[in-house]
Amino acid sequence: MADLLVPMQHRKPQLSDVQRRLNRPIHDEKHIRIICVGAGASGLLFAYKLQRSFKNFELQIYEKNEEVSGTWWENKYPGCACDVPAHNYTWSFEPKLDWSGVYASSGEIFNYFDTFSKKYNLRPYAKTRHQVVGATWNQAKGGYDVTIEDLTSGEKITDWCDILVNAGGILNAWRWPAIPGLDKYKGKLLHTANWDSSVNLTGKHVGLIGNGSSGIQVLPTIQPHARKVTTFIREPTWVSPVQGLEQHVYTPKELHDFASQSGKLLEYRKQIESGLNGQFSLFLNNTQTQNDTRAYMLEQMKQKLSDKFLEEKLIPNWSLGCRRLTPGVGYLESLTKENVSVVYGEIKEVTEKGCLCDDGNEYPIDVLICATGFDTSFKPRFPVVGPSGVNLQDTWAKEAQSYFGLAAAEIPNYLIFLGPNCPIGNGPVLSAIEAQADWMLQCIDRYQCNNIYSFSPKQEAIDDFIAFKNKFMEKTVWSEPCRSWYKANQADAPVTALWPGSTLHYIEALQELRWDDFNVKYNGNRFAWLGNGYSQTELDQTCDWAYYIREVDDGPLMSRGRKRELLTGHGTVDRSNMASVNFAGTESGSQSQSQAQAPPPPTANL
Template sequence: MGSMTEPRVPTTPDQRCIDDYRPIKVICIGAGMCGIAVGCLFPQHIPNLELTIYEKNADVGGTWLENHYPGLRPGKRLSGNSPRKLRTNIPPDLTPHVYQYTFASNPNWSRFYPPGAEFEEYLKTVAKKYDVYKNTKFRHRFISARWLEEQGQWEVTLRRLEDGVTITDLAEVIIKATGFVNDWRWPNVPGREKFTGTMLHTANWDDNFDPAGKKVAVLGYGSTGVQITPAIQPAVKQLDHYVRGRVWVPPGGGTNTEELIERGVQNNFDHSLEERKRFTENPELYLEFRKKQEAYCNNVQRIFFKDSEAQKQFTMFLDANLKETTKPKPWLYGVLRPEYAPGCRRLIMGQAWLECMQEENANIIPKDVKEFTENGIVDEDGVERHYDAIICATGFDTRLDSSGTPFIGRNGKPLSEVWDPDPVAYFGVNPEQMPNLFLMFGPNTAPFAGSIVHTFESTAHYIIKCVQKLQREYLKSMVCKPQALRNWIKHVDRHMSKTVMSDSCVTWFKRNKPDGRTITMWPGSAMNGHIGWKNPRFEDFEYTSWLPEDDTLAWLGNGCTVAELTGVGDTTNYMDYKDVSKILPVPTKDYVPPVLPAFGQKAPSEVNGAETNQQGLEQQHAALEHVDGNTIPSTALDAKAPAGTKLAASHEIAPLGPKVDPGTKRFPPPRPESGTETSSEE
């Protein structure tokens, strides 16, 4: 057993500065996209942090590192002599211009939907840039975690894969960042060991497998299944795709079809070297392009409201596309056309799949698989078909069942019991009876519309605020109140009842129960979630403290900050003129600051009896350009606001400093002379 970190009981806070934060340790399980976000953001926002990220693989990347089945790019198929070592493509419901961190733009994507290898490389590059590797221990498999009430810590047990040794570690906070697509599973079909041909799972792909000239069966019709079939169809002798349900297939690029239409392409396009050079040299131009793509994604929320006009039009659009695409094999329309509303089951962004299934060597078998045999597959009707290879694109264990890797919370309660009958967590982040356990991509966090990466960042910032509170206020633990969790469940279920999720459909969104409870979707869009996670309701948590009940405010400290006491540091760090436009109301484009009289003179309105410019007076202390030779930063004056922006009343304004008599000189300092450095953004 490895060594254990000693519990750190906080020192007396009233003897410390308020910002001399106590040390706190955070363990994160997983270094995929969520874990990398933790590794990038937490050290920047949490002082005195000891962060350890444990990852079972040999590198960062999670599902992008592990998955490398054929399916290079949507709309492009592979030939028999194509390279065997391939990478999965980014799911074409989101272009990578949306599917990347807001703080780590990549202007160099080769295509609108590039090869998955580019995204894998992107994640590694981000991890290097933000020093995530420094805090990550690879080849460590998580086994279990147990809450130690007296110590206020989680005891985490792991297996070191390089030598098989079991180790333990302690931390005040644990973050589960393993996501949904982490634990791949074979299909629950008997006889797998009997099959004498090649059997593969897409999540455990053999790069040496060559499908050329073979009779191949594909099981599973989720995102993976519809990516791999068009990739191998031109190379195989025969392709049978077992599809036991019905699917909606949007054409083009899903939520970003508009960009394809604008560029006059059907499925994809290259970003030319010239365009990528412009994006690289002009970050504002690339930001504008990113915002355009993200706006496409954010603006589709309406189609998920049941019986809405947008939903009806979307259904008609998909129905027409399905009917048109299946004209070579019209019977497929009746086989594939769902009765449920689009979005109840995850939309299959597989136009290339739908097209390749019209080819002579490709067939859809709308039957369940009953068993595997020595030579192939027996379907539910008892029909046996022979194959050289069977590819299982049957995905992952998405039940959020943690019984195999238990978290034992307060009073010895395992998370698997807390999550019976369904997994729930307050705001998708904190489960009941699990103090200081926070989830990334937990239950009910996937947005209906918008970027899932935006969601990852929003939840990371939410957890950061929770950890900061634990650290700042000398709290031993925080966990959601039972009533708060019930309120959350009520809100989620009420929202789902108004959406397409209330339809009857078999989907892992509802644990494959047609009329089950939705466990994956956030009750709204990514933007809705961003605002919700940005504003934690700390009153919805129960706390235990290291401080005595009669002295819970001792964390306010000795009355000083570190900078004041030591003379080292910035004692005015709350003033940052480059951010002034984010603090002050932004004047409208046609706003003209009022003319103020010289000291001792009357205002023009007093002399002429004219009505004073009320808006100008309300803003004068924030929008003056020249007073006694002093100026304020240009951002407050030059920043633009949408037409019709209403300015706040004076009592709503966050001033640069206290309001002062016009005769004083307590205004922001003058701008630097020309040629000197300034933090103002022109």
């Protein structure tokens, strides 16, 4: 036994952990403490999956907002909704029967995640109004010393964890535009991500900066109420509802059928998800899907704008999908209304009265709305300091390079939801988040059942991944010279936001933990997990001690290919006669909530 206690790493082993294992059966599960940053969609899913599969753990979620659900609690601006069909903006196992329409409002989505948290009793894990402001590796204990600010009292408190999970997301740090003079403006200044609902826009001359997803939502919602809207646009973008997935408000009969007819909603969800997953070729250069969909969108934009000046300024030359796709129900039509003016170009400065633009004109306005989005860099919002004293904020300041969007080199026991180069714009995003959570639980299971001190991806593994990713991106539309937050809001920069493949590709890549890509350090002898020679089974008086004796071979298939065929229902679907929909899935975000009378989304050809 003494030999087993000799440390293999440059630290004193936690003898209690090793000694306990030596007196316990194989794979003894040690007690672990986990801190999760953020109680948005990812944080809530992590809590659900952790409590479903694990027993010997503590979980503490720190959430800066006063409620859970993250971006869907924060964003309340007019028209805020989701650009993913609502029935597919749910967890795969947790459908919602009564979405009001194809594209749901932010309020409805908040209620979905809030209800999810209450149904599975996840709220006790979360401390709201508590913001993580720093995390430093504790060399003696392993794990992290975490500093948290109580936003109600202003008090700083400290906590510690074995494993730190960052579920803070991307769309959580809103920012004012970098335009000189914002502080000089005498009118009412608003940001879509910090909306003041007490402001009445009726009869006002409203200025709107931006034609990203938020701006595209806001305009058709405020246009009927404002006296005039001047929208300031500096770049073109592809905007048009997607054929087959236009906005549609579900009828009482449709809602009744979803609730009462067994399998109907499941079939509907599967058809939409298949459509989302079937269009990855849209993002590849010169494919038939790219060419056909671009031609369709071009014609749609021209029809809706019917204005040569707007067509010239707003329709891009670059490929569809280079910048994030936005369906934009009602947006293009709003640009042509009599009370809407489009100013194309740069705003040189904001004056006391309004915006001074590069055309030499000053545009006075009563209310200025900045639909200018978020800090979408992947740099952590708080210092994360590893064993070498290096802050991940500094390492990722210029370019964020992660392991599959999940972990960082030299930052042990640190896991990330929606990190760099994961599929946040490649297809259904919640499906990818589920895959990330499952992958993390594999790491946590291995950590808990072995005498592991720390684990982190090898730098050489990340270097290889980044090299593969960069080469792959050369054949995608994302590498074209359009300014996009996929590329740190630059036109010519590495693609740091997206996965080199489809969402289905990502899900399959994460199904198995590649432990050989990691640096693993142990407390004492790496085989201390073998314990006292007994299995867990034979010490459990309620177990079948001959569970492997059976009449037929019903064990799991051992090849990856056969396992995949079984899991995905190989041979059960015939797509030879199925029509294709001109659609590419986009990440969670926003879509104008419209009451447009469109036919129900077709289910037969998704």
